[in-house]
Amino acid sequence: xxxxxxxxALGEERVAKYLLDNGCRVIDRNWRIxxxxxxxxxxxxxxxxxxxxxxxxxxxxxxxxxxxxxxxKALRMxxxxxxxxxxxxxxxxxxxxxxxxxxxxxxxxxxxxxRKGVL
Amino acid sequence: xxxxxxxxxxxxxxxxxxxxxxVDISDGLPGYTLLGLPDAALSESRDRVRxxxxxxxxxxxxxxxxxxxxxxxxxxSGSSFDLPIAIGILMAQNVxxxxxxxxxxxxxxxxxxxxxxxxxxxxxxxxxxxxxxxVFVPADNFSESQSVAGIEVVAVAHLGEVTRFLRMGKFPPxxxxxxxxxxxxxxxxxxxxxxxxxxRAIEIxxxxxxxxxxxxxxxxxKTMLAERIPSxxxxxxxxxxxxxxxxxxxxxxxxxxxxxxxxxxxxSPHHTTTPTAMVGGGSHQVRPGAxxxxxxxxxxxxxxPECGKGVLDSLRQPLESGSVTITRAIGSVTYPSQFMLVLxxxxxxxxxxxxxxxxxxxxxxxxxxxxxxISGPLLDRIDIRVHVEPPSRNEMASxxxxxxxxxxxxxxxxARERSRVRxxxxxxxxxxxxxxxxxxxxxxxxxxxxxFLHIELxxxxxxxxxxxxxxxxxxxxxxxxxxxxxxLKDVQDAYSLRTxxxxxx
Numbered sequence: 054x055x056x057x058x059x060x061x062a063l064g065e066e067r068v069a070k071y072l073l074d075n076g077c078r079v080i081d082r083n084w085r086i087x088x089x090x091x092x093x094x095x096x097x098x099x100x101x102x103x104x105x106x107x108x109x110x111x112x113x114x115x116x117x118x119x120x121x122x123x124x125x126k127a128l129r130m131x132x133x134x135x136x137x138x139x140x141x142x143x144x145x146x147x148x149x150x151x152x153x154x155x156x157x158x159x160x161x162x163x164x165x166x167x168r169k170g171v172l
Numbered sequence: 173x174x175x176x177x178x179x180x181x182x183x184x185x186x187x188x189x190x191x192x193x194x195v196d197i198s199d200g201l202p203g204y205t206l207l208g209l210p211d212a213a214l215s216e217s218r219d220r221v222r223x224x225x226x227x228x229x230x231x232x233x234x235x236x237x238x239x240x241x242x243x244x245x246x247x248x249s250g251s252s253f254d255l256p257i258a259i260g261i262l263m264a265q266n267v268x269x270x271x272x273x274x275x276x277x278x279x280x281x282x283x284x285x286x287x288x289x290x291x292x293x294x295x296x297x298x299x300x301x302x303x304x305x306x307v308f309v310p311a312d313n314f315s316e317s318q319s320v321a322g323i324e325v326v327a328v329a330h331l332g333e334v335t336r337f338l339r340m341g342k343f344p345p346x347x348x349x350x351x352x353x354x355x356x357x358x359x360x361x362x363x364x365x366x367x368x369x370x371x372r373a374i375e376i377x378x379x380x381x382x383x384x385x386x387x388x389x390x391x392x393x394k395t396m397l398a399e400r401i402p403s404x405x406x407x408x409x410x411x412x413x414x415x416x417x418x419x420x421x422x423x424x425x426x427x428x429x430x431x432x433x434x435x436x437x438x439x440s441p442h443h444t445t446t447p448t449a450m451v452g453g454g455s456h457q458v459r460p461g462a463x464x465x466x467x468x469x470x471x472x473x474x475x476x477p478e479c480g481k482g483v484l485d486s487l488r489q490p491l492e493s494g495s496v497t498i499t500r501a502i503g504s505v506t507y508p509s510q511f512m513l514v515l516x517x518x519x520x521x522x523x524x525x526x527x528x529x530x531x532x533x534x535x536x537x538x539x540x541x542x543x544x545x546i547s548g549p550l551l552d553r554i555d556i557r558v559h560v561e562p563p564s565r566n567e568m569a570s571x572x573x574x575x576x577x578x579x580x581x582x583x584x585x586x587a588r589e590r591s592r593v594r595x596x597x598x599x600x601x602x603x604x605x606x607x608x609x610x611x612x613x614x615x616x617x618x619x620x621x622x623x624f625l626h627i628e629l630x631x632x633x634x635x636x637x638x639x640x641x642x643x644x645x646x647x648x649x650x651x652x653x654x655x656x657x658x659x660l661k662d663v664q665d666a667y668s669l670r671t672x673x674x675x676x677x
Contacts, residue, residue, distance in 0.1 A: 117234040120202045127201060152201060166234075171201045 064109025064155035067163040101147035104134040109155040118154040176263035180256040181295040185505030188298020195260035200236035208241030211249040228284035251279035252289040273305030284331035288312040294418040312428040361577040366567030373558040380603035380648030383513040388560030394516040403577035407434040436469035447486040458505040466511035476515040477545040587651040603647040621663035
């Protein structure tokens, strides 16, 4: 039995690899404060920070994974991103908020639907 | 292409506006934004369109969908945008070929079925004006739009049909433009027993377009006579029929599968109706009232003195101008309302004050008060007043039918033509529209007739107002009798058609 935490970790692993494949660095993972969590923090070759929310689903029966990100959750990601930048002394840097949907089927292939700059 | 543009039409009153539905699909979180002042029914379109697309085997884009209805300043309402939005979403996903000149109107069911909406006929007329080549309408609304020439009307019952037509680039052969349905005159004047005076009165009223008041005890045939007036009026022209049907289309009172008709409409609101229902109203969509539904036909109000305060008087402005302008938050809307007003009233509260009036139990004061509930300014516009008495035993005993509507209609059409030729040059069409100044100048009766009226004036049996009314009716009688100008006999006939009018004046 695979737990949903394991599915989530698997999805984040896939997205981290995707970022590396696209020339980005992964500089933080599962950064957590009281208000919430940032799944992945990346840095593009151009020097912009990426804050990525990863949604992993093993089936499409409950709608598209990204539909689970409501406007309220998106705004929370915005606040978390600013908090990360402040606490890590990068205040004022370029940043972007991305979302990634990972579909994990029987064959564990892990197809990625990556949306840039959703806010 | 992630941007698509689809055309449709929205209505403000009878006036159509061309609306461009723009659909943009962009990366971002899945979501749907509808711009352009939508109302509640329109905002719900998202969920209808989504289910309809998915259940028709199409794909809903899990992306950011922005739909804009332009011009953006015009408030939009109703569900007729579902179909154009669905087509736009498909086009923006590049799953439909390009097309041009098509307009779309229709509400979607969750299964993709295309449901009927109100106002399809005026929308099709407007689409034609905006240069549409072809318009897709719900199958149930096809019958009302098939009399419109110069535009291909495609009836569709399911979203799948529309996408199939568009993908094939082939459309069903355009059905022939339907002639008007001429077989809806099911009420005939031959059903009415006796009532020679009242028959004559409605014939004259039909010739001149005179407003009419029936007074008589219950059960004598006032309603029966009134219901049969449309059957003796000249048939509507195609343009008039379309205009009338357009108003009924907005009100939602056209039946599916029944072609539009050239019979003038007959509308009889109940006497408890409100002024709003009479003239029209509503906050999101301003709907036509009874007096607009009766456009080019008959507005019949039974038990007129029982009408609520202000209901009858709300008709004064439409009677004057032939149109109603209703102003609401969303804007001003004008509906045409040229109708022939027919009122029916009992002679007194108990209804038995006729003939010798022996069984009437009303006091003389209450009898007088009863008819005074119809206000003076309104009575001012009513040219003919008829007493409808119970038929005699001779008339009831006779097995013969009365004269048929068809032969009366033939006479009315002939007489109307005479009056049209004479009146047209002066800027009005019907004898009831002759202004008072002209009645004393150009439109005088023959000398003996005028003398008769002047004597009645001198004897205070006729008011100045009554004088003009008698003359107008006399012109209609002259047209019926093919006289060049009203003779003494015509004037006397006209005078007798307003017996007892002095009660009011």
